[in-house]
Amino acid sequence: MPDFSTQAVVLRSVDYGDSDKIVTLFTSGYGKISAIAKGAKRSMKRFGGTLELFSLVNVVWSRRRGTGFPFLKEATAIRPPDRIRRNIFKTAYASYWTELIDKWIEKGDRHYATFELLSYVLGRLDDSEIDDSLLSMFFQVKFLALCGFSPNLKVCSVCHKPLDAFFGNRLYFSRIKGGVVCSGCGIHNNRDILLSRGTCKLLLWISNAPSDKALRIRFSGASKEEGTRLLEGFCVYCFNKDFKSLRFLREIRKEK
Template sequence: MKILSSPAIILKRIEYGDFDLIITFFTLNYGKITAMAKYAKKSKKRFASVLEPFGELNIVTTSGRNKGLLILTEVCLSHSFMEIKKNILKTAYASYWAEIINKSVESSVIEKQLYILFYKLLDMIDKNLISETAANIIFQIRFANISGIKPQLEKCCKCKSEINRIKGEKLFFDIEKGSVICENCNSGNKKNIPLFKGTVKQLLWVQDKEIEKVLKMKFTEYCLQQATNLMEHFIGYYVGKEFNSLKFLKEVG
């Protein structure tokens, strides 16, 4: 019998029959895995009500009789993230990040960098060390880096001018090309997303600097607005999925 043991964060829970839950976990050691929590619905004692988003758990699973199906045998809470649980806006952001991970990563592919990013940002919003909007931009940009869908922000995709050499403050972003485009090259294309040069520079910083520096940075108000709009479009387009939690976020945000 194969035993797996790892820190884990719940991405999704589905009720199964009258007694059981099927839970998708994002684990540090094994990536995304799905396991059945038998009698979790029926008996609160068995898993002591810890099987709720978004605390960090330590879980142990074994392989069941059906090949491939994992059975949750032990679970203990290591970080409860109570402030997220109590606050609907924080819950909405955490749900959006969980859905991005759930819909983009393959099962059983180890994603340690992404796990650490997710954990770190949950911890930061739980402790009110960062605004949820800033955390959301950082999550999406760094997720894009890790997933190999990094937006091109250094230069215009058409004339190849570096953004520092482009005159004026107005730039655009072409989602299909995944790149910044200068005002000249954009030539009135209304589909592209407007961005100030200052926003692009802040996003470049988020892309490339060490995470500890990025987490301390102060975003300007217009950067927060433009970057939120850009990254939500970008992630939707490149992950190629609709996110129900994003609709929820817009309702409560």
């Protein structure tokens, strides 16, 4: 069987038997795969610390005949997540992003753009130059778009009236309609999320501007809270999953 070589981010790692690990990798060339890393649990010699969660690595693996897990033959570190590992908030954000990807993406489907996005945000999270919550908004907006759930922030999701023609400064975001709704349309209920016009425009900027410009934007504390609440709520609604890491992230933010 031929070997495959690709860059990958480590999404998950669980012990398997006395000495092995099953590692779930999000690869640049082959989508999500789970592979067996022989001896990774017992001996540090073969893989060292390279299979740590959120690491960017180069891996070599081979398929086995039949239905067994592929063999992970080599893993070389490209970017170990040193700062992420030492900071509980960064660890929580990275866990949330990787859980979103792990739960939504099926094994074997190729998602090169999503791999690039994840690798980029983990790198920026580790270099600590960008506010963590802004980075998380950026990731969620882009990931939603890649999955076909881009939130509509430009026109009323019912009558298509442009945002600039909406009355007042407070807007409603309907998860069911997938975007903002003007005051004349629909019955607003407690499932809708209230947000300011300013936050809406900031989210639009993040979703449309090139990444270096999008991440240079300054958010007020209130906008950051609104944008975070909107995107996290919308992700849970769209992907219809329970994200354990998001519950943890919300808990530690409350205690901050």
